[in-house]
Amino acid sequence: MTNINNSGLPPKTCSIEKLVTNKKDVEKVLAGLKTATRRNGRYADPGEVMVLEGREFRVERVYAETLGDLTDAKAQQEGFSNVEEYKQSILQFHPGMPWLPEMGVWVHEFSEAGK
Numbered sequence: 001m002t003n004i005n006n007s008g009l010p011p012k013t014c015s016i017e018k019l020v021t022n023k024k025d026v027e028k029v030l031a032g033l034k035t036a037t038r039r040n041g042r043y044a045d046p047g048e049v050m051v052l053e054g055r056e057f058r059v060e061r062v063y064a065e066t067l068g069d070l071t072d073a074k075a076q077q078e079g080f081s082n083v084e085e086y087k088q089s090i091l092q093f094h095p096g097m098p099w100l101p102e103m104g105v106w107v108h109e110f111s112e113a114g115k
Helices: 023-030 072-077 083-093
Strands: 036-039 049-052 055-066 104-112
Touching: 023 049, 072 083
Parallel strands: none
Antiparallel strands: 036 104, 049 055, 055 104
C-alpha cells in the first residue's frame, strides 16, 4: 500500500529546500518571472513555504504531468519564452537526459507569501 499524505499525494521524495537552487532560477523567482518548477520527484506539499534570500514563497499546487503536457504558457511559468527554450535549458543542465514526451514530472506552483 502506498503511503498518501493528507493532500492525497504520494510521499515527498526530497525536501522543499532543494526545490529551487539553481542561481538563475532563484533570480527568476525573486524577479517574479518563475512561478512554477518541474521535478522528477515531489519536493513539497501544498501550503509549504520555500525561503529564497529571506523571502517566502508558498507552494499553491502540486500535481503530476508529462513533458508532453508542456505548453508555451507552462514554459513561461518556468521563466522561459516557450517550450523549446525550456527544453534546451533542461537538456543543457542534465547532459545525456532524454526528452521523452511520456516522462512524468511533478509540477510545483508557488507565489510569494503575503502578496
